[in-house]
Every structure is written in structure tokens, then in C-alpha cells.
Amino acid sequence: xxxxxxxxxxxxxxxxxxxxxxxxxxxxxxxxxxxxxxxxxxxxxxxxxxxxxxxxxxxxxxxxxxxxxxxxxxxxxxxxxxxxxxxxxxxxxxxxxxxxxxxxxxxxxxxxxxxxxxxxxxxxxxxxxxxxxxxxxxxxxxxxxxxxxxxxxxxxxxxxxxxxxxxxxxxxxxxxxxxxxxxxxxxxxxxxxxxxxxxxxxxxxxxxxxxxxxxxxxxxxxxxxxxxxxxxxxxxxxxxxxxxxxxxxxxxxxxxxxxxxxxxxxxxxxxxxxxx
Amino acid sequence: xxxxxxxxxxxxxxxxxxxxxxxxxxxxxxxxxxxxxxxxxxxxxxxxxxxxxxxxxxxxxxxxxxxxxxxxxxxxxxxxxxxxxxxxxxxxxxxxxxxxxxxxxxxxxxxxxxxxxxxxxxxxxxxxxxxxxxxxxxxxxxxxxxxxxxxxxxxxxxxxxxxxxxxxxxxxxxxxxxxxxxxxxxxxxxxxxxxxxxxxxxxxxxxxxxxxxxxxxxxxxx
Amino acid sequence: xxxxxxxxxxxxxxxxxxxxxxxxxxxxxxxxxxxxxxxxxxxxxxxxxxxxxxxxxxxxxxxxxxxxxxxxxxxxxxxxxxxxxxxxxxxxxxxxxxxxxxxxxxxxxxxxxxxxxxxxxxxxxxxxxxxxxxxxxxxxxxxxxxxxxxxxxxxxxxxxxxxxxxxxxxxxxxxxxxxxxxxxxxxxxxxxxxxxxxxxxxxxxxxxxxxxxxxxxxxxxxxxxxxxxxxxxxxxxxxxxxxxxxxxxxxxxxxxxx
Numbered sequence: 001x002x003x004x005x006x007x008x009x010x011x012x013x014x015x016x017x018x019x020x021x022x023x024x025x026x027x028x029x030x031x032x033x034x035x036x037x038x039x040x041x042x043x044x045x046x047x048x049x050x051x052x053x054x055x056x057x058x059x060x061x062x063x064x065x066x067x068x069x070x071x072x073x074x075x076x077x078x079x080x081x082x083x084x085x086x087x088x089x090x091x092x093x094x095x096x097x098x099x100x101x102x103x104x105x106x107x108x109x110x111x112x113x114x115x116x117x118x119x120x121x122x123x124x125x126x127x128x129x130x131x132x133x134x135x136x137x138x139x140x141x142x143x144x145x146x147x148x149x150x151x152x153x154x155x156x157x158x159x160x161x162x163x164x165x166x167x168x169x170x171x172x173x174x175x176x177x178x179x180x181x182x183x184x185x186x187x188x189x190x191x192x193x194x195x196x197x198x199x200x201x202x203x204x205x206x207x208x209x210x211x212x213x214x215x216x217x218x219x220x221x222x223x224x225x226x227x228x229x230x231x232x233x234x235x236x237x238x239x240x241x242x243x244x245x246x247x248x249x250x251x252x253x254x255x256x257x258x259x260x261x262x263x264x265x266x267x268x269x270x271x272x273x274x275x276x
Numbered sequence: 277x278x279x280x281x282x283x284x285x286x287x288x289x290x291x292x293x294x295x296x297x298x299x300x301x302x303x304x305x306x307x308x309x310x311x312x313x314x315x316x317x318x319x320x321x322x323x324x325x326x327x328x329x330x331x332x333x334x335x336x337x338x339x340x341x342x343x344x345x346x347x348x349x350x351x352x353x354x355x356x357x358x359x360x361x362x363x364x365x366x367x368x369x370x371x372x373x374x375x376x377x378x379x380x381x382x383x384x385x386x387x388x389x390x391x392x393x394x395x396x397x398x399x400x401x402x403x404x405x406x407x408x409x410x411x412x413x414x415x416x417x418x419x420x421x422x423x424x425x426x427x428x429x430x431x432x433x434x435x436x437x438x439x440x441x442x443x444x445x446x447x448x449x450x451x452x453x454x455x456x457x458x459x460x461x462x463x464x465x466x467x468x469x470x471x472x473x474x475x476x477x478x479x480x481x482x483x484x485x486x487x488x489x490x491x492x493x494x495x496x497x498x
Numbered sequence: 499x500x501x502x503x504x505x506x507x508x509x510x511x512x513x514x515x516x517x518x519x520x521x522x523x524x525x526x527x528x529x530x531x532x533x534x535x536x537x538x539x540x541x542x543x544x545x546x547x548x549x550x551x552x553x554x555x556x557x558x559x560x561x562x563x564x565x566x567x568x569x570x571x572x573x574x575x576x577x578x579x580x581x582x583x584x585x586x587x588x589x590x591x592x593x594x595x596x597x598x599x600x601x602x603x604x605x606x607x608x609x610x611x612x613x614x615x616x617x618x619x620x621x622x623x624x625x626x627x628x629x630x631x632x633x634x635x636x637x638x639x640x641x642x643x644x645x646x647x648x649x650x651x652x653x654x655x656x657x658x659x660x661x662x663x664x665x666x667x668x669x670x671x672x673x674x675x676x677x678x679x680x681x682x683x684x685x686x687x688x689x690x691x692x693x694x695x696x697x698x699x700x701x702x703x704x705x706x707x708x709x710x711x712x713x714x715x716x717x718x719x720x721x722x723x724x725x726x727x728x729x730x731x732x733x734x735x736x737x738x739x740x741x742x743x744x745x746x747x748x749x750x751x752x753x754x755x756x
Contacts, residue, residue, distance in 0.1 A: 041634025079419035263737035459599030
């Protein structure tokens with residue numbers, strides 16, 4: 001297969017023992033693209049994340065990270081290209097201070113001290129964590145620990161960033177910080193794959209939606225189109241987020257799914273109405 | 277084997293090391309070690325081989341240290357006894373499910389908290405192993421290689437030790453809270469759910485084991 | 499019937515000088531659903547631990563003021579995976595762990611466990627080993643494990659954090675049906691958009707104090723929208739420069755728009 005994307009699944013199947021988790025899954029994510037991986041609990045989303053990181057390897061098919069086939073590559077080798085955050089951040093924090101923790105990746109990859117420092121500073125910056133840099137990870141609130149784990153992944157400066165439920169348990173301000181950080185990272189050319197149940201976050205931050213249903217790829221299309229189609233979401237266990245639902249209910253032109261776009265459209269249409 | 281009453285399993289795992297130390301060395305210790313290593317092979321040899329291998333791997337360093345400190349005969353004498361202890365414990369952990377032990381203890385009128393501590397100790401090894409695996413996975417995803425040279429392996433081991441201990445300690449607080457929410461501190465006797473059946477033959481066998489131990493002790497001391 | 503009353507409650511965690519909760523008074527009656535909203539760290543989780551009788555008894559710390567609880571409480575913590583007993587090899591036994599600890603007769607346990615599994619729609623999982631469950635399944639098992647203990651005061655801390663949208667909706671329906679049976683429910687959630695159809699009362703916590711308290715329409719008021727705690731629809735209306743009062747839900751907005 002010709003590899004154009006930063007990340008590609010080609011006919012991937014995977015099972016845990018005799019329980020099939022993924023069947024014949026193929027998709028590609030280009031550099032700079034922001035993709036949501038959606039679906040019910042147990043649809044196989046977390047398996048995709050673990051396959052990208054090399055913690056798991058496919059039974060059939062190939063996972064490509066750039067021009068690397070992950071087969072035969074260990075997670076520590078893929079860490080040169082892949083940054084990841086798993087579901088429960090607590091088991092991903094290892095050091096005595098937040099700063100030391102964020103620098104864990106660059107140090108493990110053997111970068112010289114000034115480079116480690118630069119990457120750590122930038123990652124702390126991206127998530128606005130400098131104020132907590134000297135604290136012990138376990139002294140932070142669960143929400144901050146979540147952000148800390150993401151900072152640790154960003155410090156690898158990966159070309160592929162895979163995140164499993166990065167906003168679970170975060171308040172709106174926390175979700176905003178995650179959104180800004182990952183968008184900025186994608187703008188620098190990284191491919192972004194985010195597993196999430198938080199469709200409002202997906203609508204604001206991501207562009208394309210891939211939906212898994214019982215281990216198979218059920219759909220792959222632009223999020224704004226997918227999220228405004230309640231009848232297509234329903235059988236996949238998904239519900240349109242409020243902005244998308246409002247766009248449809250008010251029949252807003254262009255069916256915007258992002259808050260800013262919807263507010264602008266709403267203001268424009270309301271203005272037009274009051275003039276006529 | 278795991279269909280036996282939990283107390284019977286405990287009795288076997290306690291009796292073997294007891295005999296190992298009571299009976300004359302080296303024959304006693306070697307015989308009990310052999311018995312303890314054969315136990316797992318009885319129900320299912322393929323499963324048993326894995327248990328035996330784990331027991332031997334755990335016992336190996338003891339032999340090494342003994343050999344460094346002692347002469348050959350002493351090494352064999354003590355080594356057999358230690359191997360019996362290790363093998364019995366490894367077999368017990370593999371065959372005794374903590375929930376059955378809790379139910380059996382509760383059915384006998386033990387307090388739930390005591391039973392829980394007992395069972396938690398038994399399941400500590402697999403729980404820690406699972407936690408270590410998740411931490412190592414996360415560390416590898418951030419570029420730390422646990423393979424390669426001895427120095428590399430040592431570095432990875434050091435990186436694992438701290439978070440393993442800290443996260444376990446951290447979780448103790450959360451676990452205390454969580455178990456409280458499930459009524460562990462309710463202060464009433466727990467209803468035994470499906471208490472494991474205790475056959476009369478097993479009771480007799482347990483008493484017989486105890487008497488045999490005492491008899492051996494008396495014979496050795498006399 | 500009054501189920502829980504807090505009077506001027508202030509609470510300090512061990513070794514902290516600033517209270518996590520300050521002068522909070524609150525009464526909750528049977529059949530009522532009260533939702534706590536606020537930024538992370540505003541004190542919602544602490545309030546739930548106090549309502550459950552776990553703070554300061556288990557957590558340590560110091561409490562001033564008075565707490566009166568007229569019924570047994572059950573709490574679902576925000577980290578469901580720590581709430582597993584670790585003593586059960588099937589989901590059924592896991593759910594039965596709490597009821598058995600309460601010393602109920604066996605047929606009562608069976609009845610409550612089966613009912614709880616049904617309500618959470620996890621009866622098919624009954625014989626699965628809990629360690630093989632996904633995050634969302636686990637969250638449902640823990641909720642079932644708490645409900646099987648038949649508490650009259652149900653406390654839920656971010657009960658939908660691990661659930662897919664369909665699963666989250668089912669939990670919100672469950673909350674209403676619990677209230678319908680006369681149970682009192684207090685919940686903390688960051689999913690404010692779900693609250694208008696679920697909560698009878700909203701309590702806005704800000705740095706440990708009650709900032710405002712009222713009906714769900716509170717979530718469409720300027721101050722809450724300003725703080726980023728209003729519903730998405732209300733926030734949009736406000737951002738579009740359309741006048742107050744803002745609609746609370748999509749349905750409200752559609753009616754207003756016509």
C-alpha cells in the first residue's frame with residue numbers, strides 16, 4: 001500500500017483471545033488532520049489507540065505510522081513518532097515533580113539537556129501548567145493530572161498524537177485548554193486521532209469523524225455533516241451535541257456545529273429577521 | 277484441586293513447609309519439595325508446568341545465596357526446605373481464589389475485615405503485576421526501553437520502582453474510601469454468598485494432617 | 499420527608515488551611531434531584547463525601563457545622579475502577595458484594611442484585627469477570643453495586659464520565675426513575691446540558707461556597723453563562739447578542755425562534 005498519511009490502518013483485525021475487537025478496519029489520517037474516533041463503549045476504540053502505540057500489534061493487516069509498519073516495532077521505538085494518552089492518567093505519571101514527569105519522554109529518548117528543557121517548557125506552556133511544575137503529580141487534582149499526562153505526550157513532539165478520552169472529568173475551562181493545545185499541535189503538522197464520547201468537544205476541535213460499531217468501521221466523514229444527522233447517529237449509539245441539534249432545530253443556514261460559527265449565524269439570521 | 281475447601285488448601289500449603297522443617301534433612305526437605313512441586317501437576321499438567329516454573333525461578337536465588345554462604349550439604353538441607361516453602365506458597369496463590377477464601381472465613385464467623393486483609397494479601401501479587409505492566413507500557417510509549425544492556429534494564433527497573441510504590445500507596449486511600457462505600461465497615465455479620473462446601477472427609481483429612489505434624493514433631497524432639 | 503440536612507457546614511481536608519467547603523447549608527427531601535455544578539475543585543466532590551458520611555470519618559480532616567442524615571446513603575465515586583471489591587469473579591458477585599456486607603438474607607440479596615443489573619441494562623454481563631470489562635461497562639457495574647444496597651440517598655459524582663452518549667442518557671433516565679420511587683439524589687456533573695430534564699434544583703458552587711441556588715432555569719442566567727456553567731444553548735444565545743432571558747434547551751430555543 002502506498003503510504004501518504006501520517007497514520008494508516010490497512011485491513012486491520014485484532015482479537016483478545018477469541019473475542020474479536022476489530023475487524024477489517026482501514027482508514028488514513030493525513031499530517032495536520034484532526035480526527036475523532038467515535039462509537040459505543042466496547043466498540044474497539046481503545047484497541048485502535050493501543051495498536052497505534054505498538055502496545056498491541058494487529059493479527060491481520062498493517063498499521064502504518066508514516067512509512068513505518070508497526071509490526072516488529074516496540075512502543076519505545078514508535079515513541080519517536082507517536083505520542084499517546086491512555087484513559088486513566090494516573091498510571092502514566094512517573095516522577096516526583098510535574099516538570100520531571102513531562103520531561104520523562106525526551107529524556108528517555110536521549111535528547112541533550114537543552115533540548116529536553118525546551119520541549120518540557122513548551123509542553124508546560126501549551127497546557128498552562130507552569131504554576132504547578134514543582135508539585136508532585138499525586139498532589140494535583142485528577143483534572144490537572146489529566147492535563148499533565150497530555151503535556152508528557154506533547155513533549156515527545158510526535159507526528160501522530162493519539163488520545164483516549166482526553167476530556168473525561170474536565171470542566172469547560174479544562175476542555176478548552178485541551179482543545180487549544182491539540183489544535184496548536186495539529187497546526188504544526190501532527191496527525192491527531194482522538195477517542196471521545198464528548199461530541200461537543202469533538203465538534204469544536206476536530207474535523208473528521210470515524211465511527212466504529214462492534215469492531216467494524218461504520219462511517220468516516222466530515223464531523224459537521226455527521227453530527228447534524230440524528231437519524232444516522234442513533235444506530236451508532238451517538239446523540240447530536242447541543243450546537244448541532246440547535247442548528248438543525250432552527251434550520252440555521254450551513255448547519256454550523258461549532259459554538260462560534262453557530263452564534264455568528266444566529267446573530268446574522270436574527271438581524272435579518274428584525275430588519276424584514 | 278481448586279474445588280477443595282479453601283481451608284484444606286491452606287492446610288496442605290502449611291503442612292508441607294512444617295514437615296520440611298520437622299523431618300530430618302536433607303531427605304525430609306527434598307521429599308516435601310518434590311511433593312510441593314508435584315501438587316500443581318496433578319489437575320492439569322500444562323497449567324501445572326507454568327506454576328512449577330514460577331516456583332523454581334523464585335527458589336533459584338535462594339539456592340545461589342545459600343551456596344555462597346554455606347557448604348554443599350547445608351545448601352541442600354536448607355535449600356530443600358526453602359524450596360518447599362516457596363513452592364507451597366506459589367501453588368496456594370495459583371489455586372486458591374480470594375473470594376472463596378473470604379466466603380469460607382465469613383461462613384466460619386471470622387470478621388469480614390480480617391478475611392479481607394487475608395485475601396488481599398493473597399491477591400497482592402497479581403494486582404501489583406498488573407499495575408507494573410500498565411506502568412511499563414505507559415513508560416515504553418514515552419520512549420523508555422526496558423530491553424538491551426544490563427544498564428538499560430537496571431535503568432528501566434529503577435524508573436518502574438518509584439511509581440509502582442507511590443501509586444500503590446496513593447491507591448490505598450482511595451481503596452479505603454471505596455470499600456467503605458460497598459459496606460465493608462457496616463459492622464454487621466456478612467451474609468455468606470455460596471460458602472464453599474466443606475466435606476466431612478476434608479475435615480478429617482485436615483485433622484489428620486495436624487496430628488501427623490504433631491506426631492512428627494514429638495518423634496523428632498524425643 | 500427530609501433525607502439530608504447540612505447546616506453551615508465548613509470542611510477542611512487534613513493539613514490544609516483553606517476549607518474545601520465553606521458555610522454550606524442545604525436540605526434535600528425524598529423524591530428530589532439536586533445537581534451540583536461548578537468549576538473543577540469548587541467543592542462538589544467534597545460535599546458528596548460529606549453527605550455520604552465518609553468525610554471526615556474516613557478521609558480525615560475537620561468539619562464544623564452540622565450534618566443530619568435521615569437515611570442510608572450510597573455514593574458512586576468519580577473513579578469507578580477503584581470501587582471494585584476485587585473479591586468477585588463475576589459481575590453478579592461484584593454487585594452482590596455490598597448487599598452481602600449489609601448482612602441481608604440471601605433472597606433479598608438476589609432480588610436487589612437482579613433488579614439493579616436490569617436497571618443498568620447489564621444483565622447479559624452477569625457472569626463476566628469484572629477485570630475484563632471496559633470503562634463504560636465498569637461504571638455501570640459500580641452504579642448497580644451501589645443501587646443494589648438500596649440506599650435512600652443516592653450520591654453520584656460524575657456518573658457519566660466513562661459512558662457513551664447512549665449510556666449517559668440511560669443513567670439520566672435512571673436518576674429520574676429513582677426520584678420517582680422516593681429516593682433523594684444529589685449529583686455532580688460537568689455535563690450541564692443534561693441537567694434541565696434531570697434536576698429539580700441546581701446548586702452553583704464556587705470555591706467551596708454556594709454562589710446561587712435555584713431551579714434549572716438558573717443555568718440560563720447571565721452570571722452562570724459568564725462563568726461558563728450555563729447550558730450550551732443559553733451560552734450561544736448570549737454570544738449571538740440576542741437578549742435575555744436566554745432559552746435553556748434546544749426545545750426552548752426552537753419555540754422562541756418561531
